[in-house]
Amino acid sequence: MPKAHLKRRKRPVTAQPKASVPLPPIHISGHAKVIINTSTLSKAPLAKLGKSSTDTRRRINRFHTLIKEYSKLASQRPQLTDPEKLKEIDLQCDSISQEMAQMGGLDWYQKASLLGQSKQRGGDSSRWLIPKLQELQLHQRTSRLRLLDVGALSCRNYAREKWIDPLPIDLNSQEPGIVQQDFLEIPLANFTSEKHKLFEKPFDVVCLSLVVNFIGDPVKRGDMLRKAAQLLAPQGYLFLVLPLACITNSRYMNDERLLDITKYLGFTQLFSHHTAKLAYYLYQLSRSPPQVSDGPAQFGKTLLHKGAKRNNFTIVV
Template identity: 45%
Template structure:
């Protein structure tokens, strides 16, 4: 016989069952911790890799100034520091790049990172973040006839599963894309290389960037992804669903809620439809009320009216306090 925490006697079989449940709970906790550690480490390595590659790009004299980090997204020359970058510094960066890529391979590479992320959005760990978006979409389309069939078009960038919106398939038609799909139903695609719609019928009603922007290591590329999203949405009604880790918003030296809203307004996302700061994530839904003047026509060709070295929102210290992270978004 055994005693429960309340002092009551239990049979040995009941005691064994409690032990098994306790062991499973501990196992899940350890698994969850290991998954989180892998994701955090991969993020850190990818950011450092982007920084090393950016420095090499800056000093390049070949004029190309473009390469790809492990996310697959392009990085462009930012100019300015080429003269101060010595041969020894370049050699150090090249050695560090090799070491980073080796560690990434040892972790299982992008494929293992995405498998860990897929596990992280399982129902046992809270589910995927799409469930927050559905009520927002419904509030923006109160007259929508859900029985009409695939009324709204949704582009899911960095999709971990093609089934996140399956429950709503009668009124949402999803196009899931990812650099390294974990499911054959997800299209292998670099968002920045995705063909820009040439007609209104090809535009989307919703574009989802859930934990995508923060994964890109280069701040300028983060801004370019946000700018690029404008080219895929229906002006006036299109929604951008943006999810970031909460520390990117409430614990950064260079970013906060107010700055993010200001940046998005500059791109044409002048209405913050809804936002929610949860325990670990920050959820945002912006409406594309108008296309940024500098992007209205030229953006669909990948350019803007500002000079190459003139930034709308440069990296600028906002919260000079200890124990804060360096997450930022630079908008050119």
């Protein structure tokens, strides 16, 4: 006699785990840093990293777009006096912050980016930098190389290189060894706190790997490059990594424009390399950066390439 068909008992449906959702502070030129209001979003569910590397990259790009949209809206708000216009801007900002929170906020973004630098997906950008530093014979120095890793996803990227003394920092640290610090708010003098004393001595290398493009405001991107020059020792090195599309598919940027900007800030380009997705650059600081001027920008938003499918990435200095 056949066994009676046993129905599986359905598991009770449990609510999706909740978690606080940090969202990135927004740097707006001419204004104090804008902190995105998360008071109504603090219990938003965290999203999954992505079904595939392609899906994760698509969603990371979407997160970048939302940052830029929020920056643009926030920069418009102080000039508005019409209550209806202000209300419209605030509603748009709330909608953008809600979408970022539903994606998982800054925690999701960093975890997704960390997955992207795994060996299975190509490795982290330090694998390109280290051989270049060795080619420059910097591994043979008598003192260790002080390296500031901005927007660090892992404190293990330089752990094998005993000739490097890394200081990893990030807005929202994912590991205990990463110092929580906003790069643009590193003081240049008056190092009173124990944390800020970490930045008292100049660095031999500053790494800006996939962080300049994260800033939504073009002026603040220029400020990041200038800040790197200010934190470097004489003849120090700047390592810059951008998504390739920022260079090859922008209306306002290309290799020549980036070279002119970095030259103006006191850098000499030593190496550059493009892959299918990324653009790598290594510069040496040849002279001190020029002082910040109250006049018009030396390098503004200048149209270089037309095209409906091009992006609007630019750097203003």
